[in-house]
Amino acid sequence: MTPKIKSLIAAPAITIAAMAAIATPALAASVPLLIGTYTGGQSKGIYLYRFDEQTGRIAPTPVQITPAENPSWLTLSHDHRFLYAVDENGEGQRDPVGRVSAFALDATTGRLTFLNRTSSLGSEPTHASLSKDGKALFVANYAVSSDPGGTLAVLPVAGDGRLQPVTQIKTHRASMVNPERQASPHVHSAVSSPDGRFLFAQDLGADRIYVYRYDPARPEAPLSAVKDQPFVALPPGSGPRHLVFSPNGRQAYLTLEMAGQVAVLDYAEGHLTLRQTLPLAPAGFQGKVGAGALHLSPDGRFLTVTDRGTDNQLVSFAVSPTDGALRQIDRRSVEGEEPREFAFSDDGRFVLVANQHSHAVVVLRRAPETGVIGETVQTLPIDQPSDIVIVQ
Numbered sequence: 001m002t003p004k005i006k007s008l009i010a011a012p013a014i015t016i017a018a019m020a021a022i023a024t025p026a027l028a029a030s031v032p033l034l035i036g037t038y039t040g041g042q043s044k045g046i047y048l049y050r051f052d053e054q055t056g057r058i059a060p061t062p063v064q065i066t067p068a069e070n071p072s073w074l075t076l077s078h079d080h081r082f083l084y085a086v087d088e089n090g091e092g093q094r095d096p097v098g099r100v101s102a103f104a105l106d107a108t109t110g111r112l113t114f115l116n117r118t119s120s121l122g123s124e125p126t127h128a129s130l131s132k133d134g135k136a137l138f139v140a141n142y143a144v145s146s147d148p149g150g151t152l153a154v155l156p157v158a159g160d161g162r163l164q165p166v167t168q169i170k171t172h173r174a175s176m177v178n179p180e181r182q183a184s185p186h187v188h189s190a191v192s193s194p195d196g197r198f199l200f201a202q203d204l205g206a207d208r209i210y211v212y213r214y215d216p217a218r219p220e221a222p223l224s225a226v227k228d229q230p231f232v233a234l235p236p237g238s239g240p241r242h243l244v245f246s247p248n249g250r251q252a253y254l255t256l257e258m259a260g261q262v263a264v265l266d267y268a269e270g271h272l273t274l275r276q277t278l279p280l281a282p283a284g285f286q287g288k289v290g291a292g293a294l295h296l297s298p299d300g301r302f303l304t305v306t307d308r309g310t311d312n313q314l315v316s317f318a319v320s321p322t323d324g325a326l327r328q329i330d331r332r333s334v335e336g337e338e339p340r341e342f343a344f345s346d347d348g349r350f351v352l353v354a355n356q357h358s359h360a361v362v363v364l365r366r367a368p369e370t371g372v373i374g375e376t377v378q379t380l381p382i383d384q385p386s387d388i389v390i391v392q
Contacts, residue, residue, distance in 0.1 A: 029052050029053050029054040029055075030050045030051065030052050030053070030059075031050070031051055031053060031110075031346075031390060031391055031392055032048060032049075032050065032051075032063075032107075032108075032109065032110020032390075032391040033048070033049040033050065033051040033058060033110070033352075033388070033389070033390055033391070034046060034047070034048055034074055034083065034110060034112075034388070034389040034390075034391065035047040035048075035049065035354065035361060035382060035385050035387070035388055035389075036071045036072055036073060036074045036085060036385070036386050036387035036388075036389075037070075037071065037072070037382065037383065037384050037385055037386055038070050038072055038088070038356070038383075038384035038386055039068070039069055039070050039071075039384075040070070040093070040094075040384070041383045041384055042383040043382065043383040043384050043385075044065050044067055045065060045066045045067040045068035045069075045071055046065070046066040046068055046071050046074070046083075046085060046103075046112065047062045047064075047065055047066075047382060048062055048063045048064040048065070048066070048110045048111065048112070049061075049062055049063060049380075050063060050110075051345075051352075051390060053345055053346060053347065053350075053392075055377075056345065056349065056350040056363050056365060056377040056378070057363065057377060057378050058352075058361065058363065058378060058380050060380070063109075063110065063111070064110070064111055064112065066103065066112045066114070068085055068087060068101055069087045069089055069093075069094060069095045069099075070087050070088040070089055070093070070095075071085035071086070071087060071088075071101065072085075072086060072088040072126060072340075072386040072387060073085065073086045073088070073125075073126060073127050073128060073386070073387050074387045074389045075128045075129060075130060075137070076105070076389055076391065077105075077130060077134060077161070078130065078132075078134055079134075080105060080107040080391060081104065081105060081107070081161060082102060082103065082104060082105055082115075082161035083102075083103045083105045083112060083389070084100060084101065084102055084103075084128055084130075084137055084163070085100070085101045085103070086098075086099075086100055086120065086125040086126060086127065086128050086139060087099040087100065087101055087117070087120075087125070088124050088125055088126055088142075089123070089124070090123035090124040090143070090144060090145070091123065091144075091145055096123075097119055098119065098120040098121075098122050098123050098124060098125045098141055099117050099118065099119055099120055099125075100117070100118060100119075100120050100125065100128060100137065100139055100155060100163055101114070101115075101116075101117040101163075102114075102115040102116050102117070102157075102161055102162055102163045103115055104161060105391070107391055110391050115160070115161055115162050115163075116162045116163060117163075118155065118163050118164070118165055118166070119165070119166070120139045120141055120153050120155075120166065121141070121151070121153055121166045121169060122139075122141025122143055122150065122151045122153060122169075123141060123142075123143040123144065123145060124141065124142045124143055124144050125139050125140060125141045125142065125153075126140055126141075126142040126188060126189075127139070127140040127142075127188060127189040127190065127242075128140070128190075129189075129190055129191055129192060130157070131192060131196060131199075131214060131216070131222075132192055132195070132196025133196065133216055134157060135156065135157055135216055135219065136154055136155065136156055136157060136214075136216070136219070136222055137154070137155045137156075137157055137163060138152065138153075138154060138190040138192075138199060138201075139152070139153040139154075139155060139190070140152060140187040140188055140189050140190050140201065140202075141153055141187060142186050142187060142188055142204075143184070143185075143186060143187075144186075145184075146174075146183040146184035147184065148184070149171070149174065149184030149185045149186070149205065150172075150184065150185045150186040150187040150188075150203070150205060151169050151170060151171050151185070151187060152169070152170040152171075152172075152187050152190055152201045152210075152223075153166045153168070153169055153170075154166065154167055154168040154169075154221075154222060154223060155167070156219050167219065167220050167221065168220070168221045168222065168223055170201070170210070170212070170223060171185065172185040172187070172201075172203050172205075172206045172208065172210055173185065173206060174205045174206055175205065175206050175207040175208070175236060175237070177207060177236045177237040178237050178239075178258065181204070181205070181239065181258065182204070182205045182206075182207070182237070182239070183205070184205055185203050185205040185206050186203060186204040186205035186206075187201055187202070187203050187204075188202050188203070188204045188240065188241045188242065188257070189201070189202045189241065189242045189243060190202070191242075191243045191244070191245070192214065193245070193249075193267070193270065194245050194249035195249070196214065197213065197214060197270065198211060198212065198213055198214060198226065198270040199211075199212040199213075199214050199223060200212075200243055200252075200272070202240040202241060202242065202243055202254065203240065204239040204240060204241060204257060204258070205239075206231075207233070207234045207235070207236055207237065207238055207239065207240065208231040208232060208233055208234060208240070209231060209232040209234065209240060209243070209254070209272060210225075210230065210231045211225070211226040211229055211230060211231060211232065211270060211271075211272070212224060212225060212226065213225075213226055213270070226270050229270065229271050229272075232265070232272045232273075232274065234254075234256065234263070234274065235256070235259065235277070237258055237259065238256040238257075238258055238259040238261065239256060239257040239258030239259065240254055240255070240256055240257070241254075241255040241256070241257040241291060241292065242254070242255050242292070242293060242294055244294055244295065244296060244303075245267065246296065246300065246319070246324050247296070247300040249267065250266065250267060250268070250324060251264055251265065251266060251267060251323075251324030252264075252265045252267050252272060253265075253294055253296070253303055253326075254294075255291035255292060255293070255294050255305060256277070256291055257290055257291045257292065258290075259277075259289070259291070260279060260280050260281055260289025260290060260291050260307060260309070260311075261277045261278060261279055261280060261291055262277070262278050262280060262291060262294060262303070262305045262315075262317070262326065263276065263277045263278075264276035264277075264278075264324060264325060264326055266324075275325075276325055276326065278317070278326055278328065280305060280307035280311070280313070280315045281307055281311050281313075282331070285311065287309060287310035287311060288309030288310045288311070289307055289308075289309045289311055290307065290308035290309040290311075291305060291306070291307055291308075292305075292306040292307070292308050292339065292340065292341075293305070293306045293339070293340070293341045293342055294306070295342065295343070295344060296319070297344055297348050297368070297371065298344055298346060298347065298348045298368075299348060299368065300319065301318065301319055301321075301371065302316055302317065302318055302319060302329070302371035303316070303317045303319055303326060304316045304317075304342070304344075304351070304371075304373075305317070306334065306339040306341075306342060306353075308338050308339060308340075312333065312334050312336065312337055312338070312339060312355075313331050313332060313333060313334065314330075314331070314332045314333075314334055314339070314342070314351065314353070314364075314373055315328065315330070315331050316328070316329055316330040316331075316332075316371050316372070316373065317329060318371060329370070329371055329372065330371060330372045330373060332364065332373040334353045334355055334362060335353075335355070335362045335364075335376055335379065336353070336355025336357070336358035336360055336362055336379075337355055337356070337357035337358040338355060338356040338357035338358070339353050339354065339355050339356070340354045340355075340356040340385065340386045340387065341353075341354045341386060341387045341388055342354065342388065343388040343389065343390050344366075345390065345392075346390070346392040347368065348366060348368035349365065349366055349367075349368060350363055350364065350365060350366060350377065351363070351364045351366050351373055352364075352388050352390070354385035354386055354387060354388050355385065356384050356385060356386055357384075359381060359382065359383050359384060359385070360379050360380060360381050360382060360385070361379075361380045361382055361385050361388065362376060362378070362379050362380075363376070363377040363378040363379075363380070364376055364377065365377055
C-alpha cells in the first residue's frame, strides 16, 4: 500500500478521535438538572435541563417535561435510580387530593419514566425524605386549611421504586400562638438522623420538632414516639420549617420561618438541644421575613439560608469547626422574589436559586474558599419554580 493511500485511510480515524477528545470534556461537564414547579400557571410539571458545571450555565431549552400537578418538592433516591415528587394539591385546586409520584430515573440523561402515584392522605404535601435504608418515604402534609390540619405520613417503597399506600399517619397539637398560621398543625419537613434510627418532624403550626424512632422491622408502623424526648419545644410563634444535619452529625441547623431566624441545635442519640438563634434580616429591617431553605456547602464549612418575604436574600454563615456555631459572613440578593429553594453545584462554585414569584431560576457565582456569593451568571425563565435537584 502506498503512503498516499495509507494517509487517506488513517485520516478519518484521526478526525473521529480528535472530535471525541474535544466532545468528551463538554459532555462530562454537563449534568442533569431537574426543576419542580407549581402548575397553577404556565408550568406543566417537572422540567429536565442540562447544567454545565464548568460555566455554571443551564441550557435554555428543556430536554424533557414530565407532566405532574404541583410537583413542588423532589426527592432523589440514595442510588439515583428513582425520583419522588410530592404533588402539593389541596382544596380549590384542579386536583384537590395531595399525592406523591414515583419515577424511574436515568442518572446519565436525567430522563424520567413514570412508575406510579398514590395519595399522601393529607393536603398540600410540601416535603418528603427517604429513610436511610430506602424502604420508607416520609411525607410532610402541610395542609393550609386548619381542618383537619397537617400530618406526617409514611409510605413504604417497593424494591422496584414504586410507592405503596400510606401505612402510618402521625398528628400533632397546634401551639395556637399565631391564630392565623398556627390554629392547626402544619408539618413542613421530616428528616432522618445521620444514623437513620430517628426521624425529626418540623411542625410550623406546633412550634415543635417531633422526635420518632424508626424501626424498619415494623414496616406497617415504623415510627414510634421517643419517650424521654417526644418533642423539642421552640420559641413561641417561631414556626420551624426545614432541618439539616452537619457532616459530623453533632449539630443540626433549622430555619424558623415565622421568626425569620436560623437555629443551631446540638445533637446526640436522638436528642436535640437548642443552642443558638440568629436573625436573617439586617438590623432595623421593617419588612416581612420568612426563613425558608437552608443547605450546607459541599465542603460543610458554610451554611446558606434563604430569607423570603420582602427581604429575598441569601444569607451565608461560616460554621465553626469546633462546635458548629454560626457566624454571618455574607448577604446577597436572590435577584428575584420568593426564593423557594436553592442548590449548590457539586464543586460549590455556583448557587442555583428557584425564585417562585419572579418565575426564574437564577445562577449565582460563589467562591468556595470564602463562602461569598458573587455575580449573576444566568437567569433562566420558568414559571413558578419550587425545587432544584442537580443529579451529580
